Amino acid sequence: MSKGVLLVNLGSPDSTDPKDVKKYLDEFLMDERVIDVPLWARNIIVRGIVLNTRPKKSAEAYQKIWWDEGSPLIVLSERLRDKIDGLTSVPIVLAMRYGKPNIKSGLQELKDKGVDEVLIFPLYPQFAMATTETILVLAEKLRKEHFPEMSFTSVPAFYNHPDYIRVLSNSIAERLKGIDFQHLLFSYHGVPERHIKKSDVTKSHCQIDGSCCKTPSAAHQFCYRHQCYETTRLVAEYLELKENTYSVSFQSRLGFDPWLQPYTDRTIERFGKQGMKKLAIVTPAFVSDCLETLEEIAMEGEEIFHEVGGKEFTVVPCLNDRDDWSQVLSRWIDEWALSKPVEV
Structure with a gap:
């Protein structure tokens, strides 16, 4: 068995263009674990109301915080991945629940590296059905449909570690x-x-x-x-x-x-x-x-x-790619790679 890690964060629009923001919001808000109402009602709320009013306002908000390199969340997540990758002994791939790079492409990248045992690592300290749960549910759906040879382990909420x-x-x-x-x-x-x-x-x-x-x-x-x-x-x-x-x-x-x-x-x-x-x-x-x-x-x-x-x-800034945070995550990953339970 060859091991690898899929770090998963929330995601971001491709740009601050209202069209890209609308596409992102559609994927995000149509998730049944984010707006947990029947599909017909979700369609009315999201595609009938929210997507006709919110994308322009959200795009203006993204424009205020956008970096030259792109979305802060994506850039910071990539920096964290790179630091962890330099500290660990297994392949580290980054994916987003919504937008790009998506979870399917992340799993494919791990497969191309010869990985068949994956640690799914939601980057959320606290568990919620709209964050951790939706990541794990989608990952398992993709595994069954496209990566049946893979096995998954997931990191539990680490809010009290x-x-x-x-x-x-x-x-x-x-x-x-x-x-x-x-x-x-x-x-x-x-x-x-x-x-x-x-x-x-x-x-x-x-x-x-x-x-x-x-x-x-x-x-x-x-x-x-x-x-x-x-x-x-x-x-x-x-x-x-x-x-x-x-x-x-x-x-x-x-x-x-x-x-x-x-x-x-x-x-x-x-x-x-x-x-x-x-x-x-x-x-x-x-x-x-x-x-x-x-x-x-x-x-x-x-x-x-x-x-x-x-x-x-x-x-107070988020943990982002702090050295001590990167070291903690890399240690947790190495413990898993050495077949030790991730004590979270």
């Missing part, structure tokens, strides 16, 4: 060194509340009531909300943050159904109105800086804060 907590905590400490911030906001990507309950393997534990995430349960293995709060708790413990100097919020909601709360934009606004002058924010649901971190948080979030009287708004 000591290595991840250490690297994330150090990245926060480095960015905030010497900065007299009043509060650290942990902003995670939002998901509809129904996703949390759909992912509940016990079918009864998740109540989203403030207590279930703290009560031990088998549901936590796939509970995005619990994993977000647990990442926050562990980082706060590592950094010895004082109580009431940090909190959790959720960003990027879509539609009118209830999403995880509190919402990041309203939280930033509330802090400013309450007289807070110095706010720091970190986005641990993302390992690569992207539209949601560079535009929604670093630009829109700062604008909101300043409009309501805030003065200093400090954003």
